[in-house]
Amino acid sequence: MDILSLSAVETARKIKNRDLSVKEVLDAVFYAIDEKDKKYNCFITLCRDEAYARANIVQAQIDKGEELSALAGVPIAVKDNICTKGIKTTCASKMLKNFVPVYNAHIVDLIEKAGLIVVGKTNMDEFAMGSTTETSAFGVTLNPWDTTRVSGGSSGGAAAAVAARMVHLAIGSDTGGSVRQPSSLCSVTGLKPTYGRVSRRGLIAYASSLDQIGPIGRNAEDCAALMGIIGGYDSGDSTSVESTPLELEKIKRYSLQGKRIGIPKEFFGGGLQEDVKTAVLAAVNELKELGAEVEEFELPQVKYAVPTYYIIACAEASSNLSRYDGIRYGYRSDGAESLFETYVKSRSEAFGIETKRRIMLGNFVLSSGYYDEYYKKALQAKDIIQKAFSDAFKEYDFVFGPVYPTTAPKLNESLSDPLKMYMADIYTVTANIAGLPAVSVPCGFDSNGLPVGMQLVGRPFCESELLGVVYSFEQKNDAHEKTAGGGTV
DSSP, X not given: OOGGGSOHHHHHHHHHTTSSOHHHHHHHHHHHHHHHHHHHOOEEEEOHHHHHHHHHHHHHHHHTTOOOOTTTTOEEEEETTXXXXXXXXXXXXXXXXXXXXXXXXXXXXXXXXXXXXXXXXXXXXXXXOOSSSTTOTTOOOEETTEEEEEOOSSSHHHHHHHHTTSOSEEEEEESSSTTHHHHHHHTOEEEEOOTTTBOOTTBOOSSTTTOXXXXXXXXXXXXXXXXXXXXXXXXXXXXXXXOOOOOHHHHHTOOOTTOEEEEEGGGGSXXXXXXXXXXXXXXXXXXXHTTOEEEEEOOGGGGGHHHHHHHHHHHHHHHHGGGOSSSSSSOOOTTOOSHHHHHHHHHHHHSOHHHHHHHHHHHHHHSTTTIIIIIXXXXXXXXXXXXXXXXXXXXXXXXXXXXXXXXXXXXXTTTTOHHHHHHTTTTTHHHHHXXXXXXXXXXXXXXXXXXXXXXXXESTTOHHHHHHHHHHHHHHOOGGGBOTTSOBO
């Protein structure tokens, strides 16, 4: 039996039925990581000893007949900006290369309580600042579909690890598309939940008003099962909100019959690669065949999205990253001879160029004389974008579009033109600005065989409905079953 060809839910079912042991599954995962990760560089840290210790505990619980979750015994990878007690959490930065948290993020406690087993921390863009995983201090993560191309970012290591069949599930974070974009480029399913539905306690912040933790899996069912575990109120997170628990079986009964899907005309203008446009529009026809009513509409406020996002995100990042001063924790320069030099040299030596660029931009838009001109206007534009989506959902159940304007870029292609890289976030940042749930779904391939993803955005707290649409779509479109290197699962 090829354990890693099974979905996460199927794997847990076989563990529960005693067809597989937790150790057998873990052995298969670590064997795959040892064989493949030298090539792809998905993991920064592996926690092998901790994983096998947890496996023994979980197996004993299962043997006693304890009810844990629909994913009990399944290995999972966690993005390296999510705190794990006693295990290095680096944010892919020299600044935190030796940082070991003394507590777990809330969601890590939740997944362990549910019987999942953390096998390692995945590579990412430094402090989640990037779209390619090329800004990592630990090297780029390569795309399993074509190793001359990037895996996307900032959750590139998480998406690539799932796509390369090294692990069944992963957890990423999404500030402006960082779960959805690499999921699209690697042909896996990635969900950004409604802001506040998943606790951010223990997530090392990039932009606090935009960050949201989300699941990455091979299909809707796996993402739904994981979302049902990590979602929920946390009294330790002031932005956490009460929400109805997601029911795994509910997504399988969801019908698209009579549902209205709106497509912003602005999403299909210039800059969209023709192969991507073709694959995404073909997916529209499949949604129609499933009973959905699809209609174009105008969403002109989209033109404000990228500048609004980068002004707000960089402003918050400059504030959040000010804590890394070489004094309290993190990297400290050996060459400093004064307090001021400690600040300057530690930050200069430890932060990468993209992180420095965003800190400087954030400091600029918050500075005296420019606050009103940039940051205040960005907050006003955020309100306009939120209202535009609120109005759209009076007419439509979902908003549909591409995830990214191209398939996976070549290595070094994006960083050579940062402005072009920022503009490519046009389709994903709107969901973060508006705090809405959104999902990236594999829907086809370009002429070179590279994956293409489509995106659905929904009303607040409609994750169940979004994954219901994805589940229905998967019964008609088998793109999610294709594997990197050929074949299906």
